[in-house]
Amino acid sequence: MRIFSGIQPTGRKHLGNYIGAIRQYVEAQERGEAILCIVDLHATTVPYDAAALRRSVLDTAAMLLAAGLDPARCILFRQSDVAEHPELCWLLCAVTAHGDLNRMHQFKEKSARQRELVSAGLLFYPVLQAADVLAYRAEEVPVGADQRQHVELMRDIALRFNERFGETLIVPRHRIPEVGARIMDLQEPERKMSTTGSTEQGTIYVLDEPPAIAKKLKSAVTDSGSDIIRSPQKPGISNLIEVMAVIRETESADVELEFDGAGYGRFKQAVADAVVDYLTPVRGRYAELRADEAALEAVLAEGAERARSIAGETLADVREQMGVGPPRQRGSARQTLGDELS
Ligand code: AMP
Ligand code: TRP
Numbered sequence: 001m002r003i004f005s006g007i008q009p010t011g012r013k014h015l016g017n018y019i020g021a022i023r024q025y026v027e028a029q030e031r032g033e034a035i036l037c038i039v040d041l042h043a044t045t046v047p048y049d050a051a052a053l054r055r056s057v058l059d060t061a062a063m064l065l066a067a068g069l070d071p072a073r074c075i076l077f078r079q080s081d082v083a084e085h086p087e088l089c090w091l092l093c094a095v096t097a098h099g100d101l102n103r104m105h106q107f108k109e110k111s112a113r114q115r116e117l118v119s120a121g122l123l124f125y126p127v128l129q130a131a132d133v134l135a136y137r138a139e140e141v142p143v144g145a146d147q148r149q150h151v152e153l154m155r156d157i158a159l160r161f162n163e164r165f166g167e168t169l170i171v172p173r174h175r176i177p178e179v180g181a182r183i184m185d186l187q188e189p190e191r192k193m194s195t196t197g198s199t200e201q202g203t204i205y206v207l208d209e210p211p212a213i214a215k216k217l218k219s220a221v222t223d224s225g226s227d228i229i230r231s232p233q234k235p236g237i238s239n240l241i242e243v244m245a246v247i248r249e250t251e252s253a254d255v256e257l258e259f260d261g262a263g264y265g266r267f268k269q270a271v272a273d274a275v276v277d278y279l280t281p282v283r284g285r286y287a288e289l290r291a292d293e294a295a296l297e298a299v300l301a302e303g304a305e306r307a308r309s310i311a312g313e314t315l316a317d318v319r320e321q322m323g324v325g326p327p328r329q330r331g332s333a334r335q336t337l338g339d340e341l342s
Contacts, residue, residue: 001033002033003028003033003139004035004036005025005036006036006042006129007021007025007060009060013206014203014204014205015275016182018279019246020180021144023180023246024143027142028142029068029073032140034074034075036076036077037077038057038060038061038064038077038078038079038300039079040078040079041079041080045110045121046110057300061078061296061299062286062289063282063286065289065299066283067282071299071303078300081300081307082135082304084308085128085311088318089130091318091319091322095164096153096160100156101123101124101126104126113196126150127157130153133154133172134172134314136307136314137170138172139170141172141174141175142174152174158171165318168318168321179242179246180243180246183242184236184239185199186199186201186203186204186216186219186221186236187201187202187219187221188202189221202220202221207286208279214272217271220240220268222268223236226264230242240268240271241255241256243271243274244274
C-alpha cells in the first residue's frame with residue numbers, strides 16, 4: 001500500500017504535529033510504501049521570508065529524520081524539487097469547483113487573517129495538496145483532524161477526473177488517528193495547538209528544553225474539579241489524558257483508571273515526565289542531523305529523484321487522458337533506452 005503525506009516547512013513543529021501526524025509517518029514505513037513531502041510551495045501562499053523558507057525546509061527534514069523516518073525505508077523529498085506537483089495542480093483545476101475552494105475552512109480562516117494580500121495561492125492551496133497525493137496514486141493519507149476537508153476535496157477531484165477523462169487516478173482515503181488527532185492549546189484548551197493561532201505558553205514545541213516542557217504542562221489550564229476523566233466540560237484534562245494515552249500507547253480509559261484519585265498536580269507532573277522522555281531523544285538526534293546540511297540536501301535530492309520517477313508516470317497518463325501535449329508513443333522512451341542498452 002502506498003501512503004503519502006505532506007508537512008509544511010513553516011514554524012516550529014509542536015506536540016500536536018508530532019502526535020497527530022509525524023508519529024503516523026514513522027509508522028507508515030512499517031505498513032507500506034511511505035512517501036513524505038516537505039511542502040515548500042504551499043508555504044508561499046502566506047507572507048514569508050525567502051531565506052527563512054530555505055532553512056525551514058532543512059529544519060523540517062532534520063525533524064522528520066530525528067523522529068524516525070529512514071531514507072532507506074521511505075521517500076522523503078522537497079515539493080519544489082518535483083515539477084510534476086505544480087503541473088498536476090494546474091491540470092486538476094479543470095475538474096475542481098471554484099465554489100468548493102471558497103468553502104474550505106482553512107481558506108476562510110487564513111484569508112481572514114491576511115492584512116495585505118489574500119493570494120490566489122491560498123485559494124488554490126487544496127488543489128496543490130490534491131496534486132501532491134494524486135501524483136503518486138497513494139491510497140492513504142495520514143493527517144491530523146484539521147486536514148479532513150482537504151482530503152475529502154482531493155477524493156472529489158480524483159472521482160471527477162476519472163468520470164470526465166477515464167479511470168486514471170486512485171481515490172485516496174484519510175487516516176486520522178483515533179486518539180491525538182487534535183491536540184489542544186494547554187492555556188486555551190478550546191483551541192487547537194497550532195503554529196499560528198495558539199498561545200506560546202500553551203504550545204509545546206518538539207525542540208523545547210525539558211524545563212520549558214515541564215513548566216508549560218504544570219501550568220496547563222484545568223477546571224476547578226479534581227477528577228481525572230474525559231468530559232466536554234473538562235477540555236484541559238481531557239487533552240492531557242489524550243497526550244498521555246498516545247505516549248504510553250494505551251487507551252485513554254487506562255490513563256483515567258491509573259490516575260484515579262491522584263489529583264491534578266500529580267497527574268500533570270506525570271504527563272510532563274512522559275512528554276520530556278518522549279521528546280528528549282528526538283531533540284538530541286535533531287541537533288546532530290541539522291548540523292550536516294549537505295547530508296540533508298543529499299537525502300532530499302535522492303528522495304526527489306525517486307519521487308519524480310513515480311509522479312512522471314502519472315503525469316504522462318493524465319496528459320494523455322486530457323489531450324494535453326503530443327500523443328504518447330506508448331513506452332517509447334523506455335523502449336529506446338532499452339534498445340540502446342541492448
Ligand atoms: P502543518 O505543520 O500545518 O503542515 O501540519 C502538519 C500535520 O500536523 C497535519 O497533518 C496536521 O493535521 C497535523 N496537526 C496540526 N496541528 C495539530 C494538532 N493540534 N493536533 C493534531 N494534529 C495536528
Ligand atoms: N495542508 C497540509 C497541512 O497544513 C500539508 C499538506 C500539503 C499535505 N500537501 C499534503 C498533507 C498532502 C497531506 C497530503 O498540514
